[in-house]
Amino acid sequence: MIRSQGLTKPIIAVDIDDVIAAHAPAFIEYSNQKFGTHLTIDDNQDHWGKVWKVEHDEVEKRATEYHESGYIATYGIIDGAFEALKLLKERFNLVILTTRRNSINHLTHEWIDKYYPDIFDDIVFAGFFDVPTKDSVNMTKAELAKQIGVEYLIDDQFKHCKAASDVGIKTILFGDYPWNRDEKLSPSIVRIKDWAGVLDFFLRVSVNMEDLYKQANFFLDKIFNKLTTDCINVENYKLDHICYRAESEGTYINIKKLLLDNGTLKSENFIRERRISVFELSKPIGYKDYTINCIELSSPRKDMRFIEGFEHAEFVILENLGDFLKMHPNIEFNKEAMTKDVNPEIIRQYENCAVKFHQKALLDVV
Numbered sequence: 001m002i003r004s005q006g007l008t009k010p011i012i013a014v015d016i017d018d019v020i021a022a023h024a025p026a027f028i029e030y031s032n033q034k035f036g037t038h039l040t041i042d043d044n045q046d047h048w049g050k051v052w053k054v055e056h057d058e059v060e061k062r063a064t065e066y067h068e069s070g071y072i073a074t075y076g077i078i079d080g081a082f083e084a085l086k087l088l089k090e091r092f093n094l095v096i097l098t099t100r101r102n103s104i105n106h107l108t109h110e111w112i113d114k115y116y117p118d119i120f121d122d123i124v125f126a127g128f129f130d131v132p133t134k135d136s137v138n139m140t141k142a143e144l145a146k147q148i149g150v151e152y153l154i155d156d157q158f159k160h161c162k163a164a165s166d167v168g169i170k171t172i173l174f175g176d177y178p179w180n181r182d183e184k185l186s187p188s189i190v191r192i193k194d195w196a197g198v199l200d201f202f203l204r205v206s207v208n209m210e211d212l213y214k215q216a217n218f219f220l221d222k223i224f225n226k227l228t229t230d231c232i233n234v235e236n237y238k239l240d241h242i243c244y245r246a247e248s249e250g251t252y253i254n255i256k257k258l259l260l261d262n263g264t265l266k267s268e269n270f271i272r273e274r275r276i277s278v279f280e281l282s283k284p285i286g287y288k289d290y291t292i293n294c295i296e297l298s299s300p301r302k303d304m305r306f307i308e309g310f311e312h313a314e315f316v317i318l319e320n321l322g323d324f325l326k327m328h329p330n331i332e333f334n335k336e337a338m339t340k341d342v343n344p345e346i347i348r349q350y351e352n353c354a355v356k357f358h359q360k361a362l363l364d365v366v
Helices: 023-035 048-052 056-068 081-088 102-115 141-148 158-166 195-203 209-229 249-261 321-327
Strands: 011-014 093-098 122-125 152-155 170-174 189-192 238-245 263-271 274-287 290-298 309-316 345-350 353-358
Touching (some): 023 048, 023 056, 048 056, 056 102, 093 141, 141 152, 141 158, 158 170, 158 189, 170 195, 189 195, 195 309, 209 309, 209 353, 238 274
Parallel strands (some): 011 093, 093 122, 152 170, 309 353
16 A cells, blocks of 8 residues: 555655765765776666676676665765755655665665655655565556656656656656756656756746745745855845746736735836836745845746746845955956946856846835
């Protein structure tokens, strides 16, 4: 009996290895140390015979040694997974769905209990690498997911995503890994490379203001971590507003309606071939010691595609832009907007997000 059949909220099935646990680096390290190979992450795949370039009997021998070594207990966690899953658990039932062998069942449970306590409602082992017994489950991930009633599958292996998609399950191909980055995806499979993107995806499935505030806090955690890494101290600056970028015109209209119901539209203009609207919130977003009472909403540009969600944060600084640049001589800023007629700014661009610095609050210039 699979316990997941009794769950009441929409079910997300989550793979373990290289989705929430850093399997590949540890597996490659162990192989090189134990078997004298010279493998890199680029060599990793789930067909270990091809990785090691050995026959079936030797694969089974090495796999048994690997599992009995307890090395999986040393796996690290994937950045952002716990925080995102903790938020998603409020709206979804979360189930582990793994092809790990039952021989490491106890190690898997111990690792999950240690790094993801109280997150998952069940751990389901597909068992198709095990020798079948009268009590064992021996099914593909797609078959199990369908039986359990899974609505979403998150997996780093394309074959599992495709099989699940073929039976009507919405799937996320997780990560930007050598073994999955060149796959051509059908419209029913979404590629998301990190847990911040996964959280953005699920929070917009049925977005409301409470979810939007949670998404904003998760986004700002990411922004402040990047600023800390850059040694950019913003504690004396006003966190003026954050910008939400819609993936389509349809979602722009939906988010706009949500913000109209929870704030006041201050402006809406076409800027660089897209609509930009500015809202003053009835209930400000609280983040640490900051109070953010303004959200900027951007529709998509026709020539560009973005993952929907918060895209940038903007601070009002005390110095002029030139002096601010001198304070951070080793940081690369985009200075193209320093010559704008209205509220010139400089931008620190990161992967999938940015921070802008200017001298006037947005609500003062719209």
